[in-house]
Amino acid sequence: MGLQQAWLKNEKMYVNYEAKNGRIFGMRRANSCYKLENEDVVLSKN
Amino acid sequence: MKMWYYLKINFLGYLCIFLLVGFSSCRKEIKKEMVKAEETSRVEFLPYFGDESFTPNWMTPESKEEKEFHKIPDFELTNQLGDTITQKTFDNKIYVVDFFFTSCPGICLKMTNNMTKIQEAFKDDPEVLILSHSVTPTIDSVSVLKAYADKYGVLANKWHLVTGDKEEIYTLGRDHYFVENDLGEPKSVDDFLHTENFLLIDKEKHIRGIYNGLNRSSIAQLTTDIKSLKKEI
Numbered sequence: 001m002g003l004q005q006a007w008l009k010n011e012k013m014y015v016n017y018e019a020k021n022g023r024i025f026g027m028r029r030a031n032s033c034y035k036l037e038n039e040d041v042v043l044s045k046n
Numbered sequence: 047m048k049m050w051y052y053l054k055i056n057f058l059g060y061l062c063i064f065l066l067v068g069f070s071s072c073r074k075e076i077k078k079e080m081v082k083a084e085e086t087s088r089v090e091f092l093p094y095f096g097d098e099s100f101t102p103n104w105m106t107p108e109s110k111e112e113k114e115f116h117k118i119p120d121f122e123l124t125n126q127l128g129d130t131i132t133q134k135t136f137d138n139k140i141y142v143v144d145f146f147f148t149s150c151p152g153i154c155l156k157m158t159n160n161m162t163k164i165q166e167a168f169k170d171d172p173e174v175l176i177l178s179h180s181v182t183p184t185i186d187s188v189s190v191l192k193a194y195a196d197k198y199g200v201l202a203n204k205w206h207l208v209t210g211d212k213e214e215i216y217t218l219g220r221d222h223y224f225v226e227n228d229l230g231e232p233k234s235v236d237d238f239l240h241t242e243n244f245l246l247i248d249k250e251k252h253i254r255g256i257y258n259g260l261n262r263s264s265i266a267q268l269t270t271d272i273k274s275l276k277k278e279i
């Protein structure tokens with residue numbers, strides 16, 4: 001119950017949601033789809 | 047001996063019937079519970095979201111606080127028919143937002159399929175619209191968007207696939223809808239970390255929900271929350 005938060009090592013918030021009345025409100029960190037660089041899909045990070 | 051045998055058979059028969067009836071009624075209960083869970087938003091008013099942390103803000107619609115809260119600003123984009131789409135298009139509408147690109151090799155297709163479920167659920171409801179922004183607007187021209195719309199059964203009066211000025215789309219995504227999960231990495235206008243989030247926007251242009259566009263139960267919750275929002279105002 002209440003606010004649930006988690007951070008990455010770089011201090012960026014990773015999880016931030018509130019559990020209330022049996023459901024979750026807010027952000028459960030989504031998985032990224034594809035990173036785009038200049039509209040090109042970047043499939044792997046150098 | 048024979049009588050014991052018949053009694054045993056009868057007993058086993060009744061036991062089977064009892065278990066079958068009990069099991070099927072249990073299944074009905076479970077089904078009812080599942081439907082119930084999706085029938086309500088479980089709060090009187092959905093929360094408001096005003097920054098990239100997506101911390102829920104609990105306030106009352108029409109309150110002074112609500113009136114001053116973060117809103118999606120005006121924009122000018124072009125849809126799959128070549129029509130100009132602005133905030134005026136969404137006046138007095140509840141709408142669902144996502145960011146996609148037609149050449150997406152992976153999850154966009156699943157997101158589009160799930161958005162199709164939202165379209166289907168509200169296809170006869172003029173109060174509810176869908177707005178999908180291309181994050182590769184140079185590639186996704188009007189004709190490319192039209193072909194994509196035709197392929198996936200996008201209804202032109204319900205679901206706007208939009209292209210336009212790249213900087214405008216990226217600024218909307220990053221600074222107003224907060225859809226990008228940059229995980230602390232600095233980004234330029236040439237970068238975009240595309241995610242599967244869907245956002246629910248109310249008639250006053252406030253963000254009222256964030257949902258995983260790949261998750262079936264999240265989509266069911268989004269459908270329920272749209273219905274709650276319709277009752278709210």
